[in-house]
Amino acid sequence: MKQLIELTAGKPIYGGKCLSEYEGRKVMLERALPGEKVQAYVKKRKSGYIEAVAKEIIERSPHRKESDCRYYPTCGGCKLRDVEYDYQTYIKEEVVKDCVRRIGKVIDCEMHPIIKCKIHNNYRNKTEFTFSKLRYYTEEEKGLEEEGFTLGFHAPKFFSKAIDIDHCNLQTDLMNRVYQSLRKTLRSSGLEPYDVVQHTGFLRYMVIRKTNDDRIMINLITKSRKLKEIKDIADRLFSEFPELASFINTINSGLSSTAYGEESILIRGTETLIDTIGGLKFELSCDTFFQVNPEQVTKLYDTVIDYAGFNGSENVLDLYCGVGTIALYISGRVKSVTGFELVENAVINAKRNAGLNGISNCKFVSGDMLKLAKDGELFKENFDVIITDPPRDGMHPKVVEALIGSKVPKIVYVSCNPSTFGRDVQLLEEGGYKLIKVQPVDMFPHTFHVETVGLLVKNQE
Ligand SMILES: C[S@@+](CC[C@H](N)C(=O)[O-])C[C@H]1O[C@@H](n2cnc3c(N)ncnc32)[C@H](O)[C@@H]1O
Numbered sequence: 001m002k003q004l005i006e007l008t009a010g011k012p013i014y015g016g017k018c019l020s021e022y023e024g025r026k027v028m029l030e031r032a033l034p035g036e037k038v039q040a041y042v043k044k045r046k047s048g049y050i051e052a053v054a055k056e057i058i059e060r061s062p063h064r065k066e067s068d069c070r071y072y073p074t075c076g077g078c079k080l081r082d083v084e085y086d087y088q089t090y091i092k093e094e095v096v097k098d099c100v101r102r103i104g105k106v107i108d109c110e111m112h113p114i115i116k117c118k119i120h121n122n123y124r125n126k127t128e129f130t131f132s133k134l135r136y137y138t139e140e141e142k143g144l145e146e147e148g149f150t151l152g153f154h155a156p157k158f159f160s161k162a163i164d165i166d167h168c169n170l171q172t173d174l175m176n177r178v179y180q181s182l183r184k185t186l187r188s189s190g191l192e193p194y195d196v197v198q199h200t201g202f203l204r205y206m207v208i209r210k211t212n213d214d215r216i217m218i219n220l221i222t223k224s225r226k227l228k229e230i231k232d233i234a235d236r237l238f239s240e241f242p243e244l245a246s247f248i249n250t251i252n253s254g255l256s257s258t259a260y261g262e263e264s265i266l267i268r269g270t271e272t273l274i275d276t277i278g279g280l281k282f283e284l285s286c287d288t289f290f291q292v293n294p295e296q297v298t299k300l301y302d303t304v305i306d307y308a309g310f311n312g313s314e315n316v317l318d319l320y321c322g323v324g325t326i327a328l329y330i331s332g333r334v335k336s337v338t339g340f341e342l343v344e345n346a347v348i349n350a351k352r353n354a355g356l357n358g359i360s361n362c363k364f365v366s367g368d369m370l371k372l373a374k375d376g377e378l379f380k381e382n383f384d385v386i387i388t389d390p391p392r393d394g395m396h397p398k399v400v401e402a403l404i405g406s407k408v409p410k411i412v413y414v415s416c417n418p419s420t421f422g423r424d425v426q427l428l429e430e431g432g433y434k435l436i437k438v439q440p441v442d443m444f445p446h447t448f449h450v451e452t453v454g455l456l457v458k459n460q461e
Contacts, residue, residue, distance in 0.1 A: 002041040007052060009036045012091045013098055014419040016079035016448035020052070027052050031073065033061035033083065034091075063087035068121075069169050074138045076156040078170070078446035089114045089442055092450040096418045096440045100454075103422030106429060109454075110437035115299050120445040124170045124292050125210045125275075128259050129179070130154050131193035131203040132162035149193055151183050151206065159257075160196045170446065175208050178216055178241055182206065185233055194223055196257060202226065204252055205259040207286070211275040212294055215245040219286040221252050221259050227267070234267045246270050248286045260287055272349065274356075277301070281356045282323050285345040289322040293443040300414070300451055301329045303439045304387060307412045307455040310334050314384040317408070319369060319399075324350030326387055326414075327362045338381065339364040340372055369395070373402035386411045394420025397427065404431030411456040416443075418452050425454060432459050 009018035009032035018034055020027040026049040032038045038054035045051075057064075067073075067082040080088045093114045100106050117123065133148050135141075136155030141164075152165030166183075167176040186203065194201040205221035218237070220230060227249070234247035246269040252261030264286050272283045275290065278298045284290050291297040304326060308314075310333040318327045321339030323346050331337055331354075339362065341347050347366040354362045365377075369390075372378050379402065386408050388395065394417060395403075403411060404427075411433060415421035418440075425435050433456040441451040 004039055004041055007038055007040050009034050012094050014095050025050055036061045075153050075163055079448045081446045085120055089116050093440055096452050099418035099422035100438055103419055104425035106435045109435045112439045114440040114442055117296050117442045117445050119295055121169045122172045125294055126292050127171045127208050129206045130162045133193045133195050134161045136161040136163045149187050172210055174214055175210050179208055181240055182237055185236055207259050211273050214243050215273055216243050217246040217273050219248045219250055221250045223253055230267055245273055277325055280328050283349045283352050285349055288343055288346040288349055296443045300441045301326055303453045304412050305330055307453055308385050317383040317386045319388040320390045322346050324353045324364055328353055328357055328359055331359045331362050337362045342368050369399050373399045378402055379406045383408050389414035392417040394424050400424055400427045409458045413454040415452045421452050428456055434459055
């Protein structure tokens with residue numbers, strides 16, 4: 001039996017949580033808004049703090065509203081779906097400030113108000129769904145018979161189960177229609193979902209991607225090859241949706257639970273999609289990163305330009321460059337850009353993207369940032385500005401060390417995780433950089449995620 005305690009939620013912290021206190025101990029409280037009094041169950045007791053989850057709200061925040069999604073809160077993707085949008089962005093601003101001050105130990109930088117998003121639903125251009133034999137039943141679904149086929153999102157805390165999802169409010173209507181059709185076909189195909197415990201079955205993940213001009217790519221990730229069956233399924237979908245441009249089958253026969261694999265086979269259509277940002281064209285492969293919110297991405301990249309303050313003479317280093325989006329977006333304002341990126345397909349895309357847009361002052365190199373940093377490969381040339389846009393884990397300390405050693409005058413840090421941003425900023429400040437200003441950008445309404453841009457400048461020696 002889990003212990004129940006009464007708590008009052010304090011300031012918001014990263015991860016959709018609030019700080020609270022119980023009998024003099026710090027509590028990380030989930031599912032509560034600042035100021036709410038709740039009854040919560042104790043999830044874990046750690047050495048320095050308690051983790052708790054609100055079970056019942058005793059005093060409700062005036063900023064709560066009705067959720068418009070029937071999978072909320074079970075799905076766990078949209079932790080703020082029943083919160084007024086302006087309050088969602090207030091929470092995100094506070095979280096970024098907290099990470100900069102508490103984790104980054106910076107109290108004197110400019111903190112700019114968050115750039116809000118006008119579209120709050122149907123904004124995502126890419127979604128990843130999971131297959132499972134085992135369904136996680138929501139409260140309303142309890143009592144339904146197990147069908148042995150579930151397609152939806154991972155059930156939080158039950159790694160072998162999935163919540164059966166018919167549509168997701170975050171992705172566009174077209175993506176929902178394609179998803180529903182393919183889901184119906186796969187359900188009746190007799191193809192077995194993958195079982196993470198036994199490592200048996202076939203269907204693992206489905207990834208849907210959509211361009212601004214409504215071209216769709218499907219990537220079906222399976223444990224093994226059944227090309228004839230997959231081809232029939234793809235043909236059926238192609239006959240129904242003229243928007244379908246590409247159907248790929250990625251084989252992941254390994255134990256790692258990811259939507260990537262050892263081989264990607266083109267089943268029908270084109271191997272890549274062409275999408276646009278700010279008038280530039282970008283070729284994308286099934287395994288390459290692309291920002292998921294097309295409305296907000298130019299605001300994010302314009303902030304990078306504003307913070308970097310280019311005068312046209314700069315040689316720029318673009319770390320974690322993906323398919324070259326930032327490099328090509330800024331290319332007209334600088335002398336040169338050199339991009340580094342792990343995923344080889346992304347680097348191939350980036351090189352083609354430079355050609356596709358007639359841009360000749362950008363070059364792209366593939367490699368693991370840690371290895372590149374350790375081998376001294378990043379700073380063989382002199383740079384005036386570093387742009388770094390790492391994944392959620394932030395930069396490896398060795399990469400931060402290489403940045404500090406480079407003594408490049410300006411770093412523009414683009415982050416999708418304010419807590420690792422804070423951690424890296426602290427290291428950079430210790431190494432002689434000063435965080436000057438910070439701009440949060442809301443790219444992910446209804447979720448706790450927030451994008452942050454920070455400008456760091458090398459202290460004068
Ligand atoms: C947040 S994305 C940014 C991409 C790009 N700047 C953009 O805005 O589209 C992070 C990128 O880092 C790459 N990446 C992840 N781990 C890496 C590593 N160890 N070395 C180099 N690149 C890595 C990913 O493949 C991804 O393209």
